[in-house]
Amino acid sequence: MKNKKEHPEHINAQSAEHQDEKFVAEDHNKEIEDLKKKLEEKEFYSEARVKNKKEHPEHINAQSAEHQDEKFVAEDHNKEIEDLKKKLEEKEKEAAANYDKYLRAVAELDNYKKRVIKEKTDIIKYGKEDIVKDILPFMDSLDRALEHDTGDIQSFKDGIALIQDQLLCCLKKHGVERIETAGADFDPNFHEALMQVESDRHEDNKIVNEIEKGYLLNGRLIRPSRVCVCKKTKKENNDVCEKNEDMEE
Numbered sequence: 001m002k003n004k005k006e007h008p009e010h011i012n013a014q015s016a017e018h019q020d021e022k023f024v025a026e027d028h029n030k031e032i033e034d035l036k037k038k039l040e041e042k043e044f045y046s047e048a049r050v051k052n053k054k055e056h057p058e059h060i061n062a063q064s065a066e067h068q069d070e071k072f073v074a075e076d077h078n079k080e081i082e083d084l085k086k087k088l089e090e091k092e093k094e095a096a097a098n099y100d101k102y103l104r105a106v107a108e109l110d111n112y113k114k115r116v117i118k119e120k121t122d123i124i125k126y127g128k129e130d131i132v133k134d135i136l137p138f139m140d141s142l143d144r145a146l147e148h149d150t151g152d153i154q155s156f157k158d159g160i161a162l163i164q165d166q167l168l169c170c171l172k173k174h175g176v177e178r179i180e181t182a183g184a185d186f187d188p189n190f191h192e193a194l195m196q197v198e199s200d201r202h203e204d205n206k207i208v209n210e211i212e213k214g215y216l217l218n219g220r221l222i223r224p225s226r227v228c229v230c231k232k233t234k235k236e237n238n239d240v241c242e243k244n245e246d247m248e249e
Contacts, residue, residue, distance in 0.1 A: 029095055035088040039081060134170045138163055171215075179214035179225045181207045190214060192224040196231035204232040 141163045145156070168178070179190050186193060186205050191214070199208050207227045214225030 032088060032091045032095055035084055035091060039084045039088060131174050134173065135167075138167050138170070141166070175218040176222075177216045179216060181210045181214075181225050181227055183207075186227070186229045190221060190224055191229075192226045193229045194226050195228050197228050198232070199230045202230035204230060206230045 145159050145163065148159075171177075181191065184191075184207050186207055191207065194211055197208055199206075202208050206229070208230045209228040210225055211228065212226035214221070215223050
């Protein structure tokens, strides 16, 4: 199974988006409450004027002109009330739609989180599937080599060397490379000195022998090379210095 790319950064972005939708729904609810209050005030005002007319009919004739004006005002109020009712109905529909979007967004976010967790679990569990598939043929080759008994030690060693070369090619395919130490200077970033030896054939701090090979994974050290390092003694250094002085004389 090939590794899938994860996008955990989307969770925070979606959470912010869902929070914004929640705030929009709350703003719509507040706006609806304001419209309801205005509507109640208008209706209360209209009912109060009608009740006042019923309780004081003697004023009708004396204030006919004023009542005529009030009639027009009442009509305007009624029209305004109808407009407020329409706006209230529209806002209620819009608030219901936004709340439905909010619920859907929350459900989608929850499903996304569950899917990401499952994908991450699968990657951890089956992430090494490709390299395991590439290594299995070498296990088959080793099984055949062990079953084949020719009595020829050299042929057996050649077969093992061939399998080793194939395995190294497989590892290189996955970004694994050996650290070369032949003739190299000791580098603590890539080498681990297990011992220091004196050698006439090597310069000071040169690698004399490799005990255990080191490996890099895509340029990162995963195991240092364990080596023996040449260390010139003080006596040898003095002899070299004396030899140089004699040549100068």
